[in-house]
Amino acid sequence: MNEDRYPFLRACRRQPTPYTPIWLMRQAGRYMKEYRALRKKYSFLEMCKNPELAAQVTLQPIEKFKLDAAIIFSDILIPLEPMGVEFEFAKGEGPVFHRALREKKDVEKLRVIEPEEDIPYLMKAIQIVRKEIEGKIPLIGFSGAPFTLASYVTEGGHSKNYILTKSLMYQDRPTWDALMEKISEVLIRYLNAQIRSGVQAIQVFDSWVGCLSPDDYEEYVLPFSKKVMDGVGKSVPLIHFATSNSGLLELMKHAGGDVIGVDWRVNIGEAWARLGYDIAVQGNLDPVILFGPVGLIEKEVKKILDSVGDRPGHIFNLGHGILPNTPADHVAALVDMVHEYSSQVRQERR
Amino acid sequence: MNEDRYPFLRACRRQPTPYTPIWLMRQAGRYMKEYRALRKKYSFLEMCKNPELAAQVTLQPIEKFKLDAAIIFSDILIPLEPMGVEFEFAKGEGPVFHRALREKKDVEKLRVIEPEEDIPYLMKAIQIVRKEIEGKIPLIGFSGAPFTLASYVTEGGHSKNYILTKSLMYQDRPTWDALMEKISEVLIRYLNAQIRSGVQAIQVFDSWVGCLSPDDYEEYVLPFSKKVMDGVGKSVPLIHFATSNSGLLELMKHAGGDVIGVDWRVNIGEAWARLGYDIAVQGNLDPVILFGPVGLIEKEVKKILDSVGDRPGHIFNLGHGILPNTPADHVAALVDMVHEYSSQVRQERR
Numbered sequence: 001m002n003e004d005r006y007p008f009l010r011a012c013r014r015q016p017t018p019y020t021p022i023w024l025m026r027q028a029g030r031y032m033k034e035y036r037a038l039r040k041k042y043s044f045l046e047m048c049k050n051p052e053l054a055a056q057v058t059l060q061p062i063e064k065f066k067l068d069a070a071i072i073f074s075d076i077l078i079p080l081e082p083m084g085v086e087f088e089f090a091k092g093e094g095p096v097f098h099r100a101l102r103e104k105k106d107v108e109k110l111r112v113i114e115p116e117e118d119i120p121y122l123m124k125a126i127q128i129v130r131k132e133i134e135g136k137i138p139l140i141g142f143s144g145a146p147f148t149l150a151s152y153v154t155e156g157g158h159s160k161n162y163i164l165t166k167s168l169m170y171q172d173r174p175t176w177d178a179l180m181e182k183i184s185e186v187l188i189r190y191l192n193a194q195i196r197s198g199v200q201a202i203q204v205f206d207s208w209v210g211c212l213s214p215d216d217y218e219e220y221v222l223p224f225s226k227k228v229m230d231g232v233g234k235s236v237p238l239i240h241f242a243t244s245n246s247g248l249l250e251l252m253k254h255a256g257g258d259v260i261g262v263d264w265r266v267n268i269g270e271a272w273a274r275l276g277y278d279i280a281v282q283g284n285l286d287p288v289i290l291f292g293p294v295g296l297i298e299k300e301v302k303k304i305l306d307s308v309g310d311r312p313g314h315i316f317n318l319g320h321g322i323l324p325n326t327p328a329d330h331v332a333a334l335v336d337m338v339h340e341y342s343s344q345v346r347q348e349r350r
Numbered sequence: 351m352n353e354d355r356y357p358f359l360r361a362c363r364r365q366p367t368p369y370t371p372i373w374l375m376r377q378a379g380r381y382m383k384e385y386r387a388l389r390k391k392y393s394f395l396e397m398c399k400n401p402e403l404a405a406q407v408t409l410q411p412i413e414k415f416k417l418d419a420a421i422i423f424s425d426i427l428i429p430l431e432p433m434g435v436e437f438e439f440a441k442g443e444g445p446v447f448h449r450a451l452r453e454k455k456d457v458e459k460l461r462v463i464e465p466e467e468d469i470p471y472l473m474k475a476i477q478i479v480r481k482e483i484e485g486k487i488p489l490i491g492f493s494g495a496p497f498t499l500a501s502y503v504t505e506g507g508h509s510k511n512y513i514l515t516k517s518l519m520y521q522d523r524p525t526w527d528a529l530m531e532k533i534s535e536v537l538i539r540y541l542n543a544q545i546r547s548g549v550q551a552i553q554v555f556d557s558w559v560g561c562l563s564p565d566d567y568e569e570y571v572l573p574f575s576k577k578v579m580d581g582v583g584k585s586v587p588l589i590h591f592a593t594s595n596s597g598l599l600e601l602m603k604h605a606g607g608d609v610i611g612v613d614w615r616v617n618i619g620e621a622w623a624r625l626g627y628d629i630a631v632q633g634n635l636d637p638v639i640l641f642g643p644v645g646l647i648e649k650e651v652k653k654i655l656d657s658v659g660d661r662p663g664h665i666f667n668l669g670h671g672i673l674p675n676t677p678a679d680h681v682a683a684l685v686d687m688v689h690e691y692s693s694q695v696r697q698e699r700r
Contacts, residue, residue: 161637161673162638163638163641163673163675166639167638167641170638170639170641170642170646171642171643210594211615213614213615213616213636214617215653216636244560244615245615246595246596246597247596247616247617248615264563265560265562265563265597265598266597267563267564286516286566288511288512288516288517288520289516289520291520291521293521296520296521303565323511323513
């Protein structure tokens with residue numbers, strides 16, 4: 001199938017589509033009973049590292065909902081392990097790192113990975129999924145952005161105030177730059193390997209960069225994010241996503257990406273006007289809205305679609321990952337609402 | 351002393367001052383060894399509830415640093431206890447509530463307090479501090495905003511995603527409105543009692559409201575915040591503070607306040623331009639900057655002062671509360687830098 005026929009890829013390129021395409025961050029996840037059934041048998045990392053399981057989980061939401069893209073099941077921390085960073089997923093706590101990075105020699109020890117050799121299971125999973133969904137919907141690959149990964153490595157896990165990350169940034173610039181440089185090099189290789197393996201779009205998650213002031217983002221982060229996105233090239237569309245700081249939108253555009261992913265803290269129509277219409281946008285339903293009721297979901301969907309209008313280049317998504325206790329039937333309703341309302345609006349305006 | 355002589359109060363009213371006044375959120379706190387010494391003997395709540403101790407802690411940073419205002423030592427959760435909400439401060443975990451609010455009858459049980467009778471220790475502490483600092487600097491009183499307090503009551507503590515709060519808001523509007531209404535009534539009484547006891551300015555902390563979209567803020571929160579601020583009247587200046595969502599600034603202004611407190615996620619000069627110059631602004635150094643080095647603090651202080659210019663109506667502060675491990679000598683340096691650089695700029699422009 002000609003890739004230009006997929007509404008998701010067309011919207012990434014700001015080409016007209018018969019309806020607004022939709023996918024959901026973390027759409028393969030705990031809110032699905034099929035996922036929870038598998039998780040009883042395997043740990044999260046076991047599922048990431050087994051290509052057949054990862055492919056199976058990737059396909060679970062695709063089989064159940066009329067989503068316009070699949071996203072490979074993995075985790076942004078996956079490339080850190082072959083770099084030499086050891087961590088585990090502690091029950092209910094998120095990732096816990098065995099040793100946090102503190103100084104230049106810790107950075108020097110980090111390996112620049114060879115993705116196809118070091119993370120073969122992901123590349124295999126991508127190939128399996130591609131075969132399964134060929135001609136139906138496209139497959140998205142992804143990575144964390146340099147800042148978000150550097151924050152995990154420096155904090156030794158998730159953080160509230162990012163004191164260690166920012167202190168490294170402010171107090172030891174050479175080490176910070178060396179760390180960001182090495183992570184950036186790894187991400188360029190990692191994302192290009194995913195593209196070679198078959199992903200048809202990329203999302204770069206800068207999930208925690210919203211803790212920075214615009215000036216700090218520009219000085220300490222933007223050059224590295226830009227390097228990664230420039231290094232991925234233009235062969236597939238790239239979505240650049242962050243949360244919690246609408247003040248960074250213009251700078252994120254400058255760093256790169258064909259699509260800017262925005263969270264719900266900003267009106268997406270206003271965000272698009274600020275960014276300019278030479279870039280596509282993705283978002284931005286508050287994930288908590290999916291807890292319902294359905295009438296509220298419908299009202300909020302219409303509000304978002306009305307706010308962006310029928311200009312080509314909007315991909316519907318949540319403003320952050322779907323939450324574990326989200327009712328699956330509300331997800332089904334959401335996908336249908338987005339398709340129906342957006343195609344109806346397009347027909348009326350013809 | 352004529353109150354119009356205090357630079358802090360003058361800046362709140364956008365009157366010219368010889369230098370930019372500065373105070374720091376949570377300036378009486380764990381970063382001070384004098385505070386830690388007292389905390390070895392008393393729990394946090396014991397210190398809040400003993401007027402002499404609360405006054406002593408309030409004065410600790412005033413004696414050590416050339417701050418332009420004192421803020422009474424207390425906690426935003428204090429008025430919840432006489433309302434009938436039971437909680438404790440668990441070690442290292444923040445507040446833990448014994449029972450989270452779930453339904454209408456839980457709201458009905460909440461008492462509307464008589465602040466002078468129910469919280470006499472705070473009023474006494476205010477009177478003690480006022481006597482001590484009379485003629486030197488003014489005293490700020492404070493409360494949480496309705497949303498932030500409602501989120502604690504509903505979540506049963508601090509929250510990551512505010513699922514319970516937003517679910518109540520979305521799924522049971524009558525209960526949400528009743529809860530916000532009752533909290534608002536309490537806050538009006540609470541803040542007016544602080545004013546009667548002697549505070550010369552008020553800060554309303556809507557610390558967690560940044561988790562909301564602008565539309566949700568406008569629909570579910572703004573009317574109650576406005577009610578509180580209208581109910582406090584114009585006898586003392588009111589600072590309206592929130593974090594993590596610069597997209598709410600214009601709506602916060604609409605809700606009320608003589609000063610809008612902004613966090614570091616936005617350039618404060620741009621925030622002021624957006625808000626309009628008929629309101630004062632407070633902020634916005636990232637608290638992590640205070641970990642140093644001193645050269646960096648100086649650079650960032652100048653950046654903030656240059657960004658607002660010498661237009662009257664800027665109060666220097668952090669973008670959120672000072673962090674526990676902040677070096678006290680950096681705080682001293684910060685206060686001096688703000689005074690020196692801002693008075694120097696004013697002299698040069700004469």
